[in-house]
Amino acid sequence: MSDKRILQLLQEGEGLRTEFKKASTSLPKNLFETVCAFLNRAGGSIFLGVDDDGSVLGVDPASVGKLKTDLANLSNNAQKLEPPFILFPEEYELDGKAILHIQVPESSQVHRTNGAIFDRSEDGDYRLNNHGQVAELYNRKRAHFTENTIYPYLGFDDFKPELFPKVRNLIYSRDPGHPWLAMDDEQLLRTAGFYRRDFATNQEGYTLAAALVFGRDEVIQQVLPxxxxxxxxxxxxxxxxxxxxxxxxxxxxxxxxxxxxxxxxxxxxxxxxxxxxxxxxxxxxxxxxxxxxxxxxxxxxxxxxxxxxxxxxxxxxxxxxxxxxxxxxxxxxxxxxxxxxxxxxxxxxxxxxxxxxxxxxxxxxxxxxxxxxxxxxxxxxxxxxxxxxxxxxxxxxHGVSEGLLGEHNVKVSERIAKVLDFVLEHPQATTAVIAEFIGVSEKTAKRDLKVLRDRKLIHFVGPPKSGHYMPTEELREILRNSRS
Structure with missing residues (x-):
């Protein structure tokens, strides 16, 4: 968060998603009531070292490290926050004074602190004291899927390009006629539900689910550290x-x-x-x-x-x-x-x-x-x-792969056995799909497949470029005998 944005929030004052707390040398006693309320409601920002009116008081510089460690440990402690939700505050300097910013996201779970459930309104935190309020909170959480959180600045370039052919190979091995196979990459993402529009806010973009499934490693770490x-x-x-x-x-x-x-x-x-x-x-x-x-x-x-x-x-x-x-x-x-x-x-x-x-x-x-x-x-x-x-x-x-593969070193035999198992479980698998699954080049996969073909355990069906491998009747007979 930029200093400009922090100053803007301090000027706007406390509200549904903003809270100021004094904290010089220790965490405020009621801090986790606010953390719990933010998790249960809509998330928000907590600023430590700031007075109720938004004026910067500061945190003792010698205590900053201890406060950050205490917050991380307590937020990950089920006796303090249940279920735990670990938080990592960020340190900023305003007017020569240190403050801590705690970014609390909305959670899809219901959280308690010291056995009590708290919610949030424009007036601050409040404790839920009756079963009706608690039941309403649980119902609201059940309808909330955090995977659908929209990241408006997440773009197509943030995805790992080599995953798209991998996905198509996996889909093809299961269903060669799947409609997604005819789509381009962006169409596939939209059809699969990884791009959405929120009709309540008119916000649209790729979602947390898109980042998790297709994101580059560095992008995922920025979205979910x-x-x-x-x-x-x-x-x-x-x-x-x-x-x-x-x-x-x-x-x-x-x-x-x-x-x-x-x-x-x-x-x-x-x-x-x-x-x-x-x-x-x-x-x-x-x-x-x-x-x-x-x-x-x-x-x-x-x-x-x-x-x-x-x-x-x-x-x-x-x-x-x-x-x-x-x-x-x-x-x-x-x-x-x-x-x-x-x-x-x-x-x-x-x-x-x-x-x-x-x-x-x-x-x-x-x-x-x-x-x-x-x-x-x-x-x-x-x-x-x-x-x-x-x-x-x-x-x-265990298994009937032993003795079928001839003289190979252990590593090669294990790999060829994996190829055989994959063909048995995916009888329409192509060379590219098999190589992708085993984690080898297509050249190596072809060599392993030749071993299996030479031993009459599998055979190739269809045209050279688009055909697939199937178990032979000889192999099926071996398997029937091993079962009996």
Whole structure:
């Protein structure tokens, strides 16, 4: 925020979205009542070191660092602010005096401080004392999707261009006749709901969802500085980690990086659905990863985490709860957290219909990890726990890929096995789509595909430039025998 804009706000005075507070050496006692009220209403700016009339009093320069640290720690403490919403104040100097500016966005969640819920009006903060007021606040939040927040200065040049052909390849592999394939990039964004007009304010532009799905990494960090996904392995070093993937990229590639991290550290088992061999690891963890990134509340600074232990996998992400408790298949009504992002991931084939995640994990986990039951806890932090059996903990590998691929080094064999699994699950996949999924060049993909063709496991169908790969009848027979 510029000094000119700060001076303008100080001159306009306090109101629905502006609050001044004295703060010399410590945070004001009622600060979190205002933070809570702003989160629950329309967001706004809090200025520390400013009197009620807008005159600059200043913050003790020696105390600025402590105040900033205290605010970050307290806003991330559920005992002070529930659910937590971490805030980072900015320091400015006016008339030779230091002040702190706290930018508080509107939240899609209902927040409490010290057990009380506060709302905001032009006259200031006020506590909600009856059930009717609280119910009205919850109803208002349910209708608010922060993914639809418009960023009027976010432009097409802020998007990562190489994502558009990737998206088209994924859509094509699922539905070659999809209408989005005939659109140019900007038409696709508008049709997918990433560009909107707010008829209440007449504001229009690309949305937070557009930035998250297609944005360049540096753009995403400017829009959401707190955005990150932390994937860890904690089998030996429980205090820190054995391996880590720190992800701050767009959601399309974040999904791929998380699935690659899981494939690196968890073995696979396979299951026959009719004549089709499916990866149980993919069936289960595509749902887990989708929930982690598609249904996350992105205005909350809580990092999304995925942690692989010896006996379980646990994910946690900020959430806007609807049921407040454990979710059981058939006993809850699914509610979209980010419907535009979810709808888009459905078109990519990375998400099934709403509510499928809980159902599919419960269905396939007993085949992957016999005798284990997953848990889905719908709270301010959405928590999934996937228990693993002892064979999984030891990293044993299962599946009929073993023995089919001939003499190759381990790395190449693993890659070719991934190609085979992908063809089995996507029988209309082209070379370009396969290369994109595996993360190799088309030349390398063609070489791996030739290995599979030479062993009569797959065959090519259609014209050379637009054809696709299919499993052979010989492979289907091998799979039928392995099932029996």
């Amino acid at each position: 707190h955005y990150k996904i932390d994937a860890l392995v904690r089998r030996e070093d429980l205090d820190r980690y054995d391996d880590r993937a720190y992800i701050q990229t767009n959601l399309i590639e974040a999904y791929e990086q998380l699935m690659a991290f899981i494939a690196k550290h968890l073995p696979d088992r396979f299951h026959m659905e009719g004549d089709t061999r499916v990866s149980l690891r993919t069936k289960i963890f595509r749902e887990v990863v989708a929930n982690l990134i598609v249904h996350r509340e992105y205005t909350n600074a809580l990092p999304a985490t995925l942690v692989i232990y010896r006996d379980r996998v646990i994910t946690e992400n900020a959430n806007r709860p609807q049921h407040h408790g454990l979710l059981v298949p058939g006993q809850f009504s699914p509610f979209p957290k980010n419907p535009t992002i979810a709808k888009f991931f459905i078109q990519l084939g990375r998400v099934d219909e709403l509510g499928s995640g809980v159902r599919n994990v419960h269905l396939f986990l007993p085949l992957y990890s016999p005798g284990r039951v997953p848990t889905f806890d719908d709270g301010d932090v959405f928590r999934i726990e996937i228990p693993l059996d002892h064979a999984m903990a030891e990293g044993s590998v």
